[in-house]
Amino acid sequence: MSGAADRVQAPFGTREVPIIGTEEIGPYRVFSCADEDGPQPAAGQFYMLASTEGWGGGSDERPYLPRAISVLAAGDGQLSFVLEAVGPGTERLAALEEGDALRLLGPLGNGFTAPQAGVRAILCGGGIGVAPLAILQQELVAQGHEVTALLGFRDGEHAAGAEFLDAVQVATDDGSAGHAGLVTELLLAELDRDANAVIYSCGPPQMLDAVRAISVASGVPAQLALEAPMACGYGACYGCGACYGCVVKCADGSLRRSCVDGPVLEAGELAAEWLSGGADDGR
Amino acid sequence: MAAELCGIELAHPVINGSGTFDVIAARRVFGSALDDNFPFAAFVSKTITLEPRLGNPPPRLFETAAGMINSIGLPNRGLAGYLEHDLPELATLPVPLITNVMGSNADEVGQLFEALEDRNEISAIELNVSCPNVKTGLDIGSDPAELSQLLAAVRDKTSKPLIVKLTPNTANVALVASAAEASGADAVSLINTLRAFAADPARPGKAWLGGGTGGQSGPAIRSVALAQTAAVSSAISLPIIAMGGIASAANARQFLDAGALIIAVGTESFRDPATAGAIRDELLALS
Numbered sequence: 001m002s003g004a005a006d007r008v009q010a011p012f013g014t015r016e017v018p019i020i021g022t023e024e025i026g027p028y029r030v031f032s033c034a035d036e037d038g039p040q041p042a043a044g045q046f047y048m049l050a051s052t053e054g055w056g057g058g059s060d061e062r063p064y065l066p067r068a069i070s071v072l073a074a075g076d077g078q079l080s081f082v083l084e085a086v087g088p089g090t091e092r093l094a095a096l097e098e099g100d101a102l103r104l105l106g107p108l109g110n111g112f113t114a115p116q117a118g119v120r121a122i123l124c125g126g127g128i129g130v131a132p133l134a135i136l137q138q139e140l141v142a143q144g145h146e147v148t149a150l151l152g153f154r155d156g157e158h159a160a161g162a163e164f165l166d167a168v169q170v171a172t173d174d175g176s177a178g179h180a181g182l183v184t185e186l187l188l189a190e191l192d193r194d195a196n197a198v199i200y201s202c203g204p205p206q207m208l209d210a211v212r213a214i215s216v217a218s219g220v221p222a223q224l225a226l227e228a229p230m231a232c233g234y235g236a237c238y239g240c241g242a243c244y245g246c247v248v249k250c251a252d253g254s255l256r257r258s259c260v261d262g263p264v265l266e267a268g269e270l271a272a273e274w275l276s277g278g279a280d281d282g283r
Numbered sequence: 284m285a286a287e288l289c290g291i292e293l294a295h296p297v298i299n300g301s302g303t304f305d306v307i308a309a310r311r312v313f314g315s316a317l318d319d320n321f322p323f324a325a326f327v328s329k330t331i332t333l334e335p336r337l338g339n340p341p342p343r344l345f346e347t348a349a350g351m352i353n354s355i356g357l358p359n360r361g362l363a364g365y366l367e368h369d370l371p372e373l374a375t376l377p378v379p380l381i382t383n384v385m386g387s388n389a390d391e392v393g394q395l396f397e398a399l400e401d402r403n404e405i406s407a408i409e410l411n412v413s414c415p416n417v418k419t420g421l422d423i424g425s426d427p428a429e430l431s432q433l434l435a436a437v438r439d440k441t442s443k444p445l446i447v448k449l450t451p452n453t454a455n456v457a458l459v460a461s462a463a464e465a466s467g468a469d470a471v472s473l474i475n476t477l478r479a480f481a482a483d484p485a486r487p488g489k490a491w492l493g494g495g496t497g498g499q500s501g502p503a504i505r506s507v508a509l510a511q512t513a514a515v516s517s518a519i520s521l522p523i524i525a526m527g528g529i530a531s532a533a534n535a536r537q538f539l540d541a542g543a544l545i546i547a548v549g550t551e552s553f554r555d556p557a558t559a560g561a562i563r564d565e566l567l568a569l570s
Contacts (some may be wrong), residue, residue, distance in 0.1 A: 005314055012316035013557025050554070061348030064501060066554060105555065108312060231344055231351060232553035235308025238355045239344035255337060255358070260308045 007110045008042050010234075014066075014105045016052055019096050020078065026160025028128070029094040030072065032080040033102050041079070042111030043136035044202075044225050044264045046070045048233040049081065051092050052101040058088035067093060068230045068259070070131040070202070071107065072164065073138065079104075082131050082164065108233045109263045112136055112223050114143060115198040121145050124187045124211055126152040126203030127161070132225050133202055134164040141166075148190055148197075152183025152207065184210045195220055199267075202227060209275050215267035222267035226258045235260035249274045284570045286324070286544055288522055289444030289469045291379050291406050293324035296539065297563040300526045300549030301383040301409060301448065302329040302355070307372050309556065318377055322560035325379045327547070328369070330411045332384070333391050335361035340493035345481035350501020350528065351550060352479045354494030357385065362398055374404035381446065385411035389436035396440035407444040413452070413475050425453040427462035434466035446524065449473040449515070451504075456511045457518035464519040472524035472547070473515060474508045476500045500550040502528040509541055516542025530558065532565035 021032040041047075048066035055063055067089040073080040085094040096102060112132070115121050121140050123133040130151060140147050149168045153159040156176030162168040169186050170178030179186055184207065191197065191214070199222035201211040208224050215222035226248060231237035235257055248256050249271040256262065256269075286293045299322075306326060309317050338358030345352040360368060365382075373380050382405045386392035392410065399405055412424025412433070423429050424447070438445065447463040449456060451474040460471050476498025481491040490496065508527020516523055525543035529535050530551040538546045548559040 006311070009314040009316070010312055012313040012320060013560070014555040056349065062346055064346050064349055064554075065351060103555075229344070231353075232556070234312040234556060235305045236303060236556070237344065237353070237553050238302075238305075238338065238358055239342075239353055257308070260311055 008039050008045060008107050010106050010108055011038060014048075014103050016101050016103050019098050019100045019102055021098060022096065025082075025163055026157055028082050028084055028161060030080060030082045031093070031096055032078055033104070034077060035079045035104070036077045038079070039107065041071050041074050041107035043139050044070070044111035044132045044223075045107035045109045046132075046233070046263060047079070047081070047104045047106030047108065048230070049093055050103045051096055052103050054092060055103075058092055060088065063089035063092060065089070065231050066103070066105065066233070068108075068228070068233050069093075070225070070227065070263075072131040072134050074135060082128065082161075084128050105233060109259060110261070112200055112225070112264050114140060115145060118196075119145075120194060120197040121147045122187065122190055122197045122199050123147060123149045123165070124183055124199055124201045125150070126183055126207045127154070127158065129201075129203030129207075129225070129227060130161045130164045131202070133200060136200055137165050150183050150186040150190065152186075152203070153177070182210070183207065184214060187211065187214060191218055191220060198223065201225070205275055212267040212270055212274075223264050224267055224270070225263045226265065227263060228258045230259050233259050284567050288325070288524075288545055289407060289446075291325065291444065293379070293545070295324045295563050295567060296545045297535070297559050297566065298323045298325045298381075298524065298545055298547050299327050299552065299559065300547040301327045301411065302357070303549035304552050304556070305329070306376060307369065313556070320560055321377050322548075322557065322563060323378060324545075324563075325381055325406070326373065326376050327381045327409060328365075328373065328383050329359060330357045330383045330385045331359050331362060331365045331395065332357060333362050333386060333394055335359065335364060342491060342493055345491050345497065347479075347481075347499065347501070348503060350499055350503035352481045352492065352497040352499050353476065354492040354497035356494055362395060366398070366402070370402065370404060379406035380404055381407045381409050383409040383411055383448065385414050387414055387416075389433050392433065392437045393440045396437055400441055400443070405443065407446055407469075408441055409446040409448050409472060411448050411475075413448070413450040422450050422452060424448075424450040424459060427458045430459055431462045431466045434463065434468065438467035444469040446470040446472050448475055450475045451507065451511055452478045457514045460515040460519050460521075464521050468521060470522040470524060471515060471519070472526070474504070474511050474527045477504050477507065500528070502530055504528050505534060509537055512538055512543055513541040529562070532562045532569070535562050535566060536569075
């Protein structure tokens with residue numbers, strides 16, 4: 001039998017909730033819904049989202065499966081999400097307007113663990129991976145932790161995503177905003193300044209792998225939130241994380257599902273070759 | 284709506300398709316809410332093989348119109364791992380347990396049957412015959428003669444009810460079902476996924492899925508599943524567990540009307556784990 005719950009558990013089954021607000025921020029779409037019946041999620045947890053109307057019939061007659069989206073903010077019976085429309089599922093979700101209905105399941109996954117008192121939290125994210133770091137920053141600051149936020153984006157337009165956090169150091173690939181280069185360069189500079197820290201990271205797989213390598217080399221612990229396409233979000237399909245491997249390859253030889261064993265895994269838990277994990281290329 | 288499947292009393296006719304619901308993971312995610320309103324009248328385990336399997340390389344899923352293609356590759360802890368880790372927890376479920384097994388030949392299947400024989404927690408065995416014969420390359424379950432040969436060699440190795448999970452990837456599913464009936468099966472279940480190819484958008488002619496081809500499931504295959512259910516129902520008198528894109532009580536009703544005793548929900552549970560419970564409630568309300 002399962003022991004005590006190791007996470008905020010979800011109500012069993014999807015529920016239909018109303019969209020109560022939307023906003024465009026740069027290339028990103030933010031939407032909020034009322035969720036009176038759901039529990040307060042932990043930072044790093046995610047939801048499976050679908051529209052109740054028009055889910056299907058888009059490009060290639062998709063979407064069919066719900067989409068796994070990290071929670072951006074939560075409180076007072078409301079949830080907010082941010083996404084970038086990159087395919088039929090996110091395009092449909094981005095088209096939701098106030099008054100439309102959203103079907104959601106969650107909160108799912110395990111969430112981040114706060115640092116010990118007196119230890120700084122360094123948030124290191126990229127692209128749409130800002131979402132779980134935004135809710136984490138809110139939580140940690142409210143608890144009195146020192147928090148440093150570092151975010152990387154491909155260009156100045158996408159750097160609008162820095163608005164979701166406070167006091168952000170920005171890096172862009174093309175140098176059009178903030179530091180010209182990788183966010184992990186900012187991370188190395190921060191660790192040089194003060195390594196009494198825990199790193200929290202979410203973003204593209206290559207960035208996560210760079211953070212993993214920095215954590216392993218420096219001995220500074222890192223919690224990585226792996227965002228991945230999933231069919232179910234609750235451990236049933238064994239297909240999640242199709243771009244990494246469902247089933248993330250871990251240092252102890254085990255394979256773990258990013259939906260139920262993650263999405264947050266310690267850097268030291270991942271196998272060094274977790275990104276290649278059996279895939280023949282970088283799909 | 285209570286049903287009796289090979290002597291097993293079921294409270295209603297809705298179960299899960301093998302490999303589409305992991306109750307151990309679901310208990311972590313949903314807590315006691317899962318057991319409080321357990322959606323299935325019996326629980327079918329994912330496929331267990333003699334040795335542990337990691338499964339296929341990623342990517343393992345591809346979304347299609349009205350469904351998905353999977354190439355998961357039956358990851359499991361193997362027989363010993365199942366008995367040690369999974370069975371003790373599955374035995375605490377509020378419903379009977381059906382254990383699904385697969386072997387690549389009669390010897391492997393026989394060993395699996397014998398190892399499960401004394402485990403009273405297991406009410407029935409479902410045999411996955413969508414496994415290629417190493418010599419011929421054909422799925423054992425696609426050929427009536429091969430299936431008969433396999434069942435003849437293993438049938439007496441278990442006294443538990445034996446359900447044969449038929450593959451739809453065959454010329455004539457009714458002939459295969461008849462072979463299963465004549466060779467000692469106690470029930471059949473159908474359909475497994477339809478063999479399918481997901482084209483990689485970035486690499487013309489290449490497979491998207493790490494395993495090469497995969498299996499199509501979801502509403503896209505429902506009409507095929509309904510035709511095969513009707514064909515098998517006409518050919519044999521064994522109880523039929525039918526599945527394939529069932530997403531509503533109306534869908535389920537069609538399969539029951541086509542001759543199924545039990546229906547299974549699979550891919551739809553990925554979209555909403557409570558779907559099977561909703562179908563059960565609606566069927567019960569109508570009966």
